[in-house]
Amino acid sequence: MELFYSAHFQGNNCYLEGDEALHCTRVLRHKIGDTIYIMDGQGSLYECVLTEISRGEAKAEIINATPGWGAHSYNLTLAVCPTKNNERFEWFVEKAVELGVDRIVPLIGDHSERKVYKTDRAKRIALSAAKQSLKAAIPDIAEPVSVRDFIRSSANGLRMIAYCFDGERPRLSVKEALASATPAAPQGASGIITPGVQQDASEISTPGIMQEHGALPDITILIGPEGDFSPEEAALALEAGFLPIHLGPSRLRTETAALAAVTAVYLHFLQ
Amino acid sequence: MELFYSAHFQGNNCYLEGDEALHCTRVLRHKIGDTIYIMDGQGSLYECVLTEISRGEAKAEIINATPGWGAHSYNLTLAVCPTKNNERFEWFVEKAVELGVDRIVPLIGDHSERKVYKTDRAKRIALSAAKQSLKAAIPDIAEPVSVRDFIRSSANGLRMIAYCFDGERPRLSVKEALASATPAAPQGASGIITPGVQQDASEISTPGIMQEHGALPDITILIGPEGDFSPEEAALALEAGFLPIHLGPSRLRTETAALAAVTAVYLHFLQ
Numbered sequence: 001m002e003l004f005y006s007a008h009f010q011g012n013n014c015y016l017e018g019d020e021a022l023h024c025t026r027v028l029r030h031k032i033g034d035t036i037y038i039m040d041g042q043g044s045l046y047e048c049v050l051t052e053i054s055r056g057e058a059k060a061e062i063i064n065a066t067p068g069w070g071a072h073s074y075n076l077t078l079a080v081c082p083t084k085n086n087e088r089f090e091w092f093v094e095k096a097v098e099l100g101v102d103r104i105v106p107l108i109g110d111h112s113e114r115k116v117y118k119t120d121r122a123k124r125i126a127l128s129a130a131k132q133s134l135k136a137a138i139p140d141i142a143e144p145v146s147v148r149d150f151i152r153s154s155a156n157g158l159r160m161i162a163y164c165f166d167g168e169r170p171r172l173s174v175k176e177a178l179a180s181a182t183p184a185a186p187q188g189a190s191g192i193i194t195p196g197v198q199q200d201a202s203e204i205s206t207p208g209i210m211q212e213h214g215a216l217p218d219i220t221i222l223i224g225p226e227g228d229f230s231p232e233e234a235a236l237a238l239e240a241g242f243l244p245i246h247l248g249p250s251r252l253r254t255e256t257a258a259l260a261a262v263t264a265v266y267l268h269f270l271q
Numbered sequence: 272m273e274l275f276y277s278a279h280f281q282g283n284n285c286y287l288e289g290d291e292a293l294h295c296t297r298v299l300r301h302k303i304g305d306t307i308y309i310m311d312g313q314g315s316l317y318e319c320v321l322t323e324i325s326r327g328e329a330k331a332e333i334i335n336a337t338p339g340w341g342a343h344s345y346n347l348t349l350a351v352c353p354t355k356n357n358e359r360f361e362w363f364v365e366k367a368v369e370l371g372v373d374r375i376v377p378l379i380g381d382h383s384e385r386k387v388y389k390t391d392r393a394k395r396i397a398l399s400a401a402k403q404s405l406k407a408a409i410p411d412i413a414e415p416v417s418v419r420d421f422i423r424s425s426a427n428g429l430r431m432i433a434y435c436f437d438g439e440r441p442r443l444s445v446k447e448a449l450a451s452a453t454p455a456a457p458q459g460a461s462g463i464i465t466p467g468v469q470q471d472a473s474e475i476s477t478p479g480i481m482q483e484h485g486a487l488p489d490i491t492i493l494i495g496p497e498g499d500f501s502p503e504e505a506a507l508a509l510e511a512g513f514l515p516i517h518l519g520p521s522r523l524r525t526e527t528a529a530l531a532a533v534t535a536v537y538l539h540f541l542q
Binding site for chain 2: 095098134248249250256260263270
């Protein structure tokens, strides 16, 4: 199944532009009358019929709409310090989207080797991974923010920080920490959920996620840079109510730790 | 902590050769009398003191040995069809080693786009990932084998095949399938386990794993190629006693599915 992406909807019509139009009409040679599937990036899938093909644009009529297509029964924010090697972080973005994440926030920490992060490539990767893994919602790739500002702006929900406190402080495993989180909406094998109403509008949720996910458990996990969080950052997170967690005995690279956390959430909610 | 690898042990001495010697003496500038840590790739860590440095070789005296260093309390074999894009499979190898795997078997299936696979690069990646993630055992990268031959040669333990049976057949989630597996040896936060005696010598375990891991639960998971297993291959696996499992609602790429399976095992045994 081939998915196309469009942000341009008008009445009962939907328009493919740029690469999406090119890919549909030139590469895959779709013709007028063909049924195609278009996702709006907000969580809805549209079954459409191609009605017009012009230079660099394709118009399609919406036959059927499925909200929450390929959605999951939680609202997951991964706040991760981008790795020095950009490819490793971009790899994480692709895999996290495949498994299911709602928001990725690039963090700049005291020990970050990468103090600047451009989100354009990660956004493109998130789009193609969402299409490839049949999810109609494109996870939000936030603009970079400092660890301190992210912690200060974070609100409710189950919030965790993976940090090595050198045994000073007891930590739960990510598995134990997730035990309290329960899905809000029934989820079928297709992963389709019934849209609801957001009850807890946390500052770190985007409107898109709020509309899409309804009253889903908000989960936020902080993963530090290669040099880990600074003790000050970790202390600030604990003061702010973040749960100190560990990801098990293995020493994991930043991007591996981040994906292990995403997978732990994915498996926790597995029906 | 910097780990070096050596397969050359003699009495109470250990020899670093080639790149390992170069890295130790030229790059990191270690001098005679320095304490260094050497892993044998079989699961043991040796605290050593450099006693001789010659052109292209370094000799070290063993002060202390720790068996099962960085080991885990299960014996996991991932049998995966290498992806068309080799980088994706090599990425999986690195991440699987970081999390904990004992054997990776490249499978050639009926629908494999890649019919030939050379293991030399994957072996180098497994070594460096083992060193990076502080594990003294280098997982075995087996020579490629056909799906049919692997299934026929597979023996006891918990064996699963991730395959889409189109709902014809009820499947457990990987999480449910793992519920029956329990660790054999106590595992501390350091991940060190007490060596035991292998009771069930399954054909798919290597002698190295048998010595290192003792009576650990043998777990084998089959992951198909981009085109999935053929119905004949899947049927053969079921006849051979493989448990049909699913990895959840998301459509995952081959390497993502394989890593999700490794992570599910890792999290299942998390203390």
